[in-house]
Amino acid sequence: MSADSGRTDAGGPQAAAQDVAQDVAQDVAAPTGAAPAAARPPAIEFRHVTKVYGEGTPRQYIAISDVSFTIEDVVDHGEICSFLGPSGCGKSTVLRLVAGLEPQHPPSIGRVTVLGHEVAGPGADRGMVFQDYTSFDNRTVLDNVTFGLECRGMPRRERHALGLEWIAKVGLDPRRDARKYPHELSGGMRQRVAIARTLILRPRIILMDEPFGALDPATRLDMQDLLVKLWRDVEATVLFVTHSVEEAVYLGDRVFVMATTPGRIVGDLRLPPASAPAREIQSQPWFRDNVRSLHEQIERIESDAKRLNGGAA
């Protein structure tokens, strides 16, 4: 989600928390059965999707145009797919269309399907982690992490036991940190809480919108390692929006490159999985080669956009 996108939707932590609440509230009605492996529909499919904001008004704006891609539902594994591109190319729009969140949902043209069903709104099969710290300020870490379980009606003792497990899994100290409030945590710790709160619900699809964008570089690498470790455990499909080339290459089994004006996919790259910690991988030749060529591609995209906008991009 770009800071300079000038978006008019209800952004920010409180709105994001409401999104999460809305998401969880719909859990009960959501389908749970997984199709047999042979008949699995794709995890996510976009077919010729265009999103126009402010359609029919003088402020009408084509955010993404004719976007098509398929992400397979890789059995017992999942994939991490990075969406990389300059600010304003529509990365968050794509992610929020998958989440079924308004005003991105519904698309103006085309079809978005998740696990074979057309997206009709938020659902329990999808969990979201935002860049902004989306914890509820008046709840402890434990009560934030277990918020979704509480909405699902899980008894307190059971959800607290599971919550403490997840607090440990994301690298926090269950004894020291569980009773803290969000204002007592660092940025990295708060993102650990956000990740625990999403993954504890075991969504099949995890949508992450620049979740580490506000963290310092060292914490960011630690969080990338943590995500890879947890992802191996939850075996979900992850859509990860970033404008850091290094982050996209490290995390992505697949990297979608997006360009602006209008937002569209211009590259779809398959890369080796994150098989070692981020700090180790960063010195490997394949990593550096891919980072260099993607930096060059993004620079070309940015200068094309500047030319198109008469130097105003």
Ligand code: ADP
């Ligand atoms: P990114 O995540 O790549 O920065 P976004 O998906 O946030 O891009 O935005 C794509 C374009 O659509 C931007 O130009 C942004 O200003 C515009 N946009 C995003 N949300 C809205 C909205 N709710 N209303 C109008 N324009 C929007």
